[in-house]
């Protein structure tokens with residue numbers, strides 16, 4: 001989905017606010033928790049506030065959306081949150097192999113047309129990248145209100161992970177994204193947690 005460009009969402013703004021845009025592995029110690037498609041960052045900033053000793057990374061492709069995420073990080077003075085502005089197709093290039101403890105996909109774009117399914121963040125080529133990034137006990141989490149995306153993701157994820165738990169009426173988590181705040185009023189939230197990746201082929 002295309003978003004109108006915010007006039008202040010410039011390259012200079014992102015550079016001066018230390019937003020990562022060049023694919024180089026981040027040098028971080030300890031557990032990393034990554035959200036891909038963070039939007040304006042409500043979920044990841046809430047988690048980063050709750051757990052100051054863990055490191056969080058927000059990954060967002062739209063500059064105008066990322067701009068709000070940066071402002072939120074600044075307002076909350078979060079030292080344990082890094083922000084990447086790039087397309088998820090480059091995610092593997094920003095981290096060392098097996099360095100991530102959790103990957104979160106919250107209300108990812110559903111791409112309903114069959115010809116666009118490969119753009120879904122749970123398409124097989126993305127899952128292979130997540131497999132190579134997750135640590136031994138790493139977890140992939142998905143939350144959505146979109147049933148078709150959920151069913152598709154259950155299928156693809158089962159091909160890549162050994163243990164997959166699906167919940168078709170999830171209770172709120174400790175942090176809630178902008179989309180979940182809105183969608184929760186209108187119907188069930190689907191949730192999936194996957195662990196233990198199969199061997200990478």
Ligand SMILES: C[S@@+](CC[C@H](N)C(=O)[O-])C[C@H]1O[C@@H](n2cnc3c(N)ncnc32)[C@H](O)[C@@H]1O
Pocket residue numbers: 036037038039040059060061062065086087088089105106107108109177178179180
């Ligand atoms: C529907 S919004 C959900 C935002 C947020 N996660 C939430 O739950 O409120 C999906 C977000 O994913 C981002 N996104 C979509 N495709 C992406 C990609 N390939 N790489 C990184 N971000 C992506 C979009 O720009 C958008 O901000």
